[in-house]
Amino acid sequence: EDQVTQSPEALRLQEGESSSLNCSYTVSGLRGLFWYRQDPGKGPEFLFTLYSAGEEKEKERLKATLTKKESFLHITAPKPEDSATYLCAVQAKAGNQFYFGTGTSLTVIP
């Protein structure tokens, strides 16, 4: 069964304290892995797409990496405005639907 597990569920960081969020997945053939940011009461905002193991993408203070079984979202020197829930989703080759994890709620304290 295709599934996505994110950890930790919640993370509190001091401003400037770098850390990583984890997304582990089980899927019968990965078509793509996607990271989204979601602010309270709003729709998810697209961040990155990763397609194959070893691939990396960067955007400002965020860097996403992918292995055969998991993905990491590294946050370097976070700022309070980075506080949000970060969602990971995978798309399997066998179908077109996305499977989302439950997210990591990140709080960055000034």
Place this chain on the structure above:
Amino acid sequence: DAGVTQSPTHLIKTRGQQVTLRCSPKSGHDTVSWYQQALGQGPQFIFQYYEEEERQRGNFPDRFSGHQFPNYSSELNVNALLLGDSALYLCASSYGTRYGFEQFFGPGTRLTVL
């Protein structure tokens, strides 16, 4: 360039009623997917529409139905509402269905069932 839009923003219904939610995809996109997101959970896939047909469906009952129009906009209908249907309903659009693609989400419709 307008992104994905959804209406209404909020909706309050009572058990047993029916509701229709609407979505306009991002310009250039032809595929619309609908998701249900309960509080504190990740989005759960309901179904996807492409070329005015339902292409794939998640684990949701037949009370959930949809439609896609020739201009690619879409509706989600939920009949016989239950308390458990209270959630944020998200629409996502993309281009095509056969390749790894990026989905862009709308702001969602918050449905409360009393």
